[in-house]
Amino acid sequence: MMGYILRRLLYVVPLVLGVSLVVFLIFDSGLLGDPALSQLGKYTTAEDKAQLKHDMGLDDPIVVRYAHFVGRIASLDLGRSSEYHVQVSEMLARGIGPSLSITLPAFLIATTIAVSLSLICAAFRGGPIDRGVLVAAVALMSVSSLVYIIAGQYLLAHRLDLFPTEGFSRGPDAWRFVALPVLIFVFLTIGPDLRFYRTAMLEEIKQDYVRTARAKGVAPSRVLFVHVLRNGMIPILTRVVVELPFLFVGSILLEKFFNIPGLGGITIQGVLSNDMPVVRAMTFIFAILLIVANLLTDIAYTIADPRVRLS
Amino acid sequence: MRWARSLAVCVAMAATGGGCEPAVEPDARFVATQEIKGFDPVFTSDSYAAGAQKQVYEYLVEVHPLKRPLELMPLLAESMPEVSTDGLTYTFRLRDDAYFQDDPCFPGGKGRKVTAHDFVWCFKRLAAIPTSVGRWIFAGKVRGLDDWVERIRKPLRERLDTVNAWYPFEHPDLRPIVAEEVPGLRAPDDRTLRFELTQPHPVFTWLLAMNYGAVYPREAVERHGMEFLNHPVGCGPYRVENYFVYDKKVVYVRNRNWHGQRFPSEGAPGDREAGLLDDAGKELPFLDRVEFVVVPNTQPRWLKFLEGDLEWIETEKEIWGKAMTSEGRLTAELAAKGVRVDRQPRQNAAFTGFNMTDKVIGAPAGDRGRKVRQAMSLAFDRAHFIKVMRNGTWAEPAFGPIPSNVPGYQADVKSPYATRDIEKAKRLLTEAGYPEGRGLPVLKYEMSNSDAVTRNGAEIFKNCMADAGIRIELSSNQWPQFISKIDKKEAQIFGMSWNADYPDAENFLQLFYGPNGAPGSNGTNYSNERYDELYRRMAVMQPGAARDVVIREMLVILNEDCPMSYTDYRVQYCFVQPWLKNFKYTDLDPWLFKYCRIDREEKERRMALAGSRR
């Protein structure tokens, strides 16, 4: 077991190398803007530019630049944003709170609703309730995220004045600003969640033990909530764990629209302003979180189901 | 160990949710539309950062808040500088009562006196650091400075912190070389600052009023280093209580060490009637606690203004229809709220630039290229553009590169290609060998941004060109990519505008000076020997009739060569809450809080009224 975990952790190395290579190739291409220039202002000369590039090592051969890039990741020093000159680590530290304050409640709400509804669907599978819920889920999924956000901001916040249009507060009144983004996030994620959990529950309900329990005269509700739900927890947990890294990164669109100082907003701003240190840090952290989450899922699987051999 | 510390910071900050502070209602709230990029004047050039800094730092001179045309007045200098007759020596005498704000960087935490040596140190820092965005204000102008910069560059670059892209000017090893005397930038005593220029520079004093001209104590940079941009230490009317770039706001509180100032008692004609001189002679500032908030999206910004959360707001295409009627009066809703309109011409020229190095439309295409450029300029419908993009009101059509309210503007020299004339455009195209646009490749128009407003403006250009048979393909960019394309001379046609750094024609004419070509400010890469010669001559001339003659000749050359199609000159419309007093939009310094006063009673009355109506 330990050997397996260790091996999986070591797999981080080629993966981070791969991620860094892709990110490096995209952002070093010079096609997104010249990192040296954005620092020099509007009165620049070609010599200044060349000199700065030389100082920053931007005119080194591409292999050397990539080595530097990886070296920066390995040193775990995230450096400073080239756009705002502040420490990336501090940006991240301040951004986690706002991001989680939206994604975490939204995630909990969406998962709770989705799991409950999936159980109901499983109980009444094939019936009008099941079909109705399913159609609703598909309809919710079919609305563009942009439409949710624009309609939410325009109708709920602007016309009906139920929420502030945008903004964020770190104080006790934060919930007012968070409410609408959370609501939209729930609407965005509940459809796919529901469909996934429903399928998982249906898989369980077909199993022999359910038939056996029924045959033994166990009450249907007990079969559903105790037996099926408990066994269905494995796919549920898997999905939850895999979704966790995304919670940290926040929702890029929501944060941009609602002017929330979270990691999603920082990421998209970093990408759009070609802020290499920020992009590097965000991709690196996301990759690590994803790998850890996948590892946790695998371990959870082995504990839950000894038939799965770790190899 | 550095990462361990930053990790610890991460954990601590995450645990506390980034620090919850109790919400204290400020006296006033002003708004910026983009992130404020910190308080180090050496690294920030955008107007919001400059606006944020100018509350904290002070300068030798500042722009008079009321007088028009814009005028300078002394701030940390006792009076305007004494300029030698040859125009080469500027001597400033500093006021005696300026102290820095209290800060832990000083012994005992007590702010010390501001001296001329502080200016010398700050200006040397501005000139020496290779990534400084304000270096140009002294480069090539101050005697001996460039040589000194050459000397300090090597040791400075050797100590570059590549991880943070930081040239440690404050490094102890560099102190001897920093202390070396530069003949053109000296402090003979604590209260005297003397500049010696290499050649006359009529706008030199204006440069010192820009945000680059700030004075700050070396102790602050030595203590905070790179974090100086989050911990400004100045001698202005306010100090920053709380700031981090992604907090979306800067909280200012009054600096009790400030030397004090009185509200000016003179203004432009009409100011007295408008009540702008009611506070003449009163002690500044009026506000104790001010917030500068960042609201990038237009609609929320407008709603916040309507709710009384913001003291004033600039107009934009999207909000105009809600604020003004088609007759150019305030809507009933705003009029009932008592909102006031402040209208001020800006020192801003919008244009569509043509890349002069391009094979089809640039200088290599010779006469044909010029005719295509002229045809495009003729086909462009400025009136329609202003109607759609500026709501027909807040801009005037441009006939040349210099906005009409900038000193040196020549009313009688108008580009013959700046009025729409499709027939003539088609004729020129035919002469260029592209009858009805046939044979002319699809031209690529680079947009400076990717938002809908920028694109709508570009679409108007595209549609106008289609009328003449010229096909345009639009390409959207993010700002860094846009700038990079221009700097690499890859942008064929691009839409842009130029904000004056100082109110003088020279600032607009240098946009076409050959040696300023990309990556410099001459984005069109226009190059004309005669023009360059005239530019060099006019740059050192005092404003006046003789200079006007030179400018006129330059304009004629430009208009004929047509390296850009002039679009419009912006007129600023600001909507001002009835309780905000003394506000007058000053193009170079629009956000100075120290002059603003909030009439609390008026505000409470209005807010109560709005509340009851709701």
Add this chain to the structure above:
Amino acid sequence: MTDAAPVVVKGVSLWSDAYRRLKRERLAVVCFFVVVAYVVIALMAKGGQAVNALHASGKVGDGAKSFADAVLFAGYEAKDNEQSEKPPSLEHPFGTNVHGQDVLDRIANGAGIAIVLGMSVAAMAVFIGMLLGAAAGWFGKWVDEAVVWLYSTVSSIPDVMLMIGIAFMFGRTFTSLLIAMSVTYWVGVCRVVRGEFFKLKERDYVLAARALGFGNARIMFAHVAPNVAHILIIMFTLLFVEAVKAEVVLSFLGVGLSNEPSWGIIIQDAENELMRGQWWQMTFTSVALFGIVLALQVFGDALRDALDPRLRH
């Protein structure tokens, strides 16, 4: 998924079986025809564009142009400064935009872009995913390691970021979006195909083919591939939906298309107009987008149920 379910023998009967099943799903049939209608509109709009281009270069006369304007939604670029921002009317059933351009024509052209892009992206992604997944599953060993490394790498970068980055790199044209999305979306296909190939290569008929001395390529494509075809079709519809949705978001963010009236571009315009009380562009574009996505989703679900008996209940 861990226990080996009894193998359903798949063959030609699968397809006719699936077709029969699909036909019984009324809703799915309706949705199929909705998608077909969109495709027809898209093709008409593309035809209109072609006529526009021919007209601009003088190859066809004004008659063809006015026919295209009237029938083929080709008037999307025709500005009319007097008709700026007019609400729906008989002449302009969906109203006009800021330049007086007909919103219906623009939405139809947007459908053209969305559908052509969606199909191309889905096809590309399925193709790449199929090729790499098959290779990984079939050859195993280092090939498998390499492919798994590649898709783990790609999926470790947030989708939006990868797409924006690549779309940026290639200059934000149709092609750049196509590349960006294909590079992002092949991963899911690859995973599934790899798993299937792993399973299928141990099957008797494969072993038999091998014993007969058939080459790798022949067995892979002639014998194994038909058995994963249904998965590819399901993936294709899923990715089609994803690509249509992603194009809208990317163009809206200003990193997608910029020269053509894609739905993202129209919504970007419409957001500002909504503030001025002009609801028509926003509403009609949202509905158009909702319609195709919903139809594709429902049809895709039915298709999956029909084609993949394991997921049936």
